Amino acid sequence: MLSTDKLFDILPYAVDIYEKIEIDKYIEESKKKYKKNPVSQMQAGIDLFKYVLKGSGKIKKEIITVVSIIQGKSYEEIAAQNFLHTAMSLKEIFTDKETVDFFKSAMQ
Helix, strand or coil, X not given: CCCHHHHHHHHHHHHHHHHHCCHHHHHHHXXXXXXXXXXXXXXXXXXXXXXXXXXHHHCHHHHHHHHHHHHCCCHHHHHHCCHHHHHHHHHHHHHCHHHHHHHHHHHC
């Protein structure tokens, strides 16, 4: 479970990620596309995930910083560690129900 303290440390970086990869623009374009060709919620999620991966070069620093906050390690330690370990920390954010609910309500 992600602590409140860590969540508030992460929030500014989450906003930077949101802005740098232009999620608002993506959402508006997707609404138009999906209105013409509806897809399942699962497919919409996969499409968003692929969009974020495409923009990952723009948000590398923010992602490493977020993981460093979660793991309580320095930026340099996270940048040097095994990628699977980093990915598991990111997964922690997306599988924590309370954290996901918080981000969902913040985006509505």
